[in-house]
Amino acid sequence: MGAQSSTALGVSSVIADHSGITELFAVLAYGEISAFYRLAEEAKLSPTLRGKVAVAKMAAAEMRHFETLESALAERGVDIFDAMAPYVRALDAYHDSTDPSTWLESMVKFYVGDGIAADFYTEIAGALTPEVATVVRDVLAETSHSEFVVEEVRRAVGTSRSERDRLTLWGRRLLGEAITQAQYVMAQRDELTELVLTATGDLNGIAALFERMQASHAERMAVLGI
Amino acid sequence: MGAQSSTALGVSSVIADHSGITELFAVLAYGEISAFYRLAEEAKLSPTLRGKVAVAKMAAAEMRHFETLESALAERGVDIFDAMAPYVRALDAYHDSTDPSTWLESMVKFYVGDGIAADFYTEIAGALTPEVATVVRDVLAETSHSEFVVEEVRRAVGTSRSERDRLTLWGRRLLGEAITQAQYVMAQRDELTELVLTATGDLNGIAALFERMQASHAERMAVLGI
Numbered sequence: 001m002g003a004q005s006s007t008a009l010g011v012s013s014v015i016a017d018h019s020g021i022t023e024l025f026a027v028l029a030y031g032e033i034s035a036f037y038r039l040a041e042e043a044k045l046s047p048t049l050r051g052k053v054a055v056a057k058m059a060a061a062e063m064r065h066f067e068t069l070e071s072a073l074a075e076r077g078v079d080i081f082d083a084m085a086p087y088v089r090a091l092d093a094y095h096d097s098t099d100p101s102t103w104l105e106s107m108v109k110f111y112v113g114d115g116i117a118a119d120f121y122t123e124i125a126g127a128l129t130p131e132v133a134t135v136v137r138d139v140l141a142e143t144s145h146s147e148f149v150v151e152e153v154r155r156a157v158g159t160s161r162s163e164r165d166r167l168t169l170w171g172r173r174l175l176g177e178a179i180t181q182a183q184y185v186m187a188q189r190d191e192l193t194e195l196v197l198t199a200t201g202d203l204n205g206i207a208a209l210f211e212r213m214q215a216s217h218a219e220r221m222a223v224l225g226i
Numbered sequence: 227m228g229a230q231s232s233t234a235l236g237v238s239s240v241i242a243d244h245s246g247i248t249e250l251f252a253v254l255a256y257g258e259i260s261a262f263y264r265l266a267e268e269a270k271l272s273p274t275l276r277g278k279v280a281v282a283k284m285a286a287a288e289m290r291h292f293e294t295l296e297s298a299l300a301e302r303g304v305d306i307f308d309a310m311a312p313y314v315r316a317l318d319a320y321h322d323s324t325d326p327s328t329w330l331e332s333m334v335k336f337y338v339g340d341g342i343a344a345d346f347y348t349e350i351a352g353a354l355t356p357e358v359a360t361v362v363r364d365v366l367a368e369t370s371h372s373e374f375v376v377e378e379v380r381r382a383v384g385t386s387r388s389e390r391d392r393l394t395l396w397g398r399r400l401l402g403e404a405i406t407q408a409q410y411v412m413a414q415r416d417e418l419t420e421l422v423l424t425a426t427g428d429l430n431g432i433a434a435l436f437e438r439m440q441a442s443h444a445e446r447m448a449v450l451g452i
Contacts, residue, residue: 037269043263059285059286067283
């Protein structure tokens, strides 16, 4: 595994000890922790106990994912807290700049924000070794809980045009802020950037990745009815 | 299973369809949800990311327990939200009256408060049918995370006499508030009270149960060094 080989898709496969993999696991892990606390915080906006419980289940799922990453990093001899440190600022900045003011904004953020992250990481995972790709896909696994979000949002926007317009703008802002922070991280963390470059082929590959992410984002917005 | 029979210990075993069992699962379930949100909230007091993660893991464990109870109630044909409703007030009152102002108070509350609840429910579980007792013991299972609490608190009280005195008073207050709310619940919910009476034998049995709980509480305080 000391060299890169071409896959059937023409994408380079990444060597198993690429130091960018540690970085990838670390940014995913801090993403899980920050999502956990945001969900727990935003659940306060829920008008019902049923909503609070649905959000608590989502938050608990994030922690299961965190534990998967913690094990994967431990197997690579890496302390998860040291590894996460460089990503705290960018992820906190994303959450601070997209602080929901209503329960519906919070639900849209969960669904749309998680989707954007999942698209990005899943594309990268496709180019990684099977073991690494399995870890990444496990922690990004869709949960049945997001169905709850779809129902809540569709019901709300179906009865209110102004709510729909407001949430449409909110969804766009989430994509914009996510891309801003992703660019910030890429500019700061050479090893992660190199991993993404290896996974996508070249700078054109990165541009194509971002285009596919925007298309998926539009599909998710349509699912929510916004 | 239509009648009660005596066990080797002389304690009556409880019939499997005792309606108090639904009540017991319900109060446990709301306990898990409220603990989840309290832990997530109190984690903000943690001075380190390591502490925040430890608390998030505890909170996620509460949600796994909640899901066990949700399944057990569903098997009994009961909607968990309807069943929990009568317990919201007492458990919220307990948490409101024991709102920690420091990270250490929060840690002591987690360890001591969970211990008090576990003692109570484990004693009741001993008198239930094996299937019901298994559910109760599963959701009260000690987690390795509490070791984190013991280390943090012991270190703090070992170096500060005033901190130790303050946390000793805090621990006593937690026991007092827990008993106040337990009495409130027992006064309001006949079926649960009847279950506890059946499990403990009679009013003297309840008194003996509370004495054992106080002894266990004192042991836990000693473990924490307070």
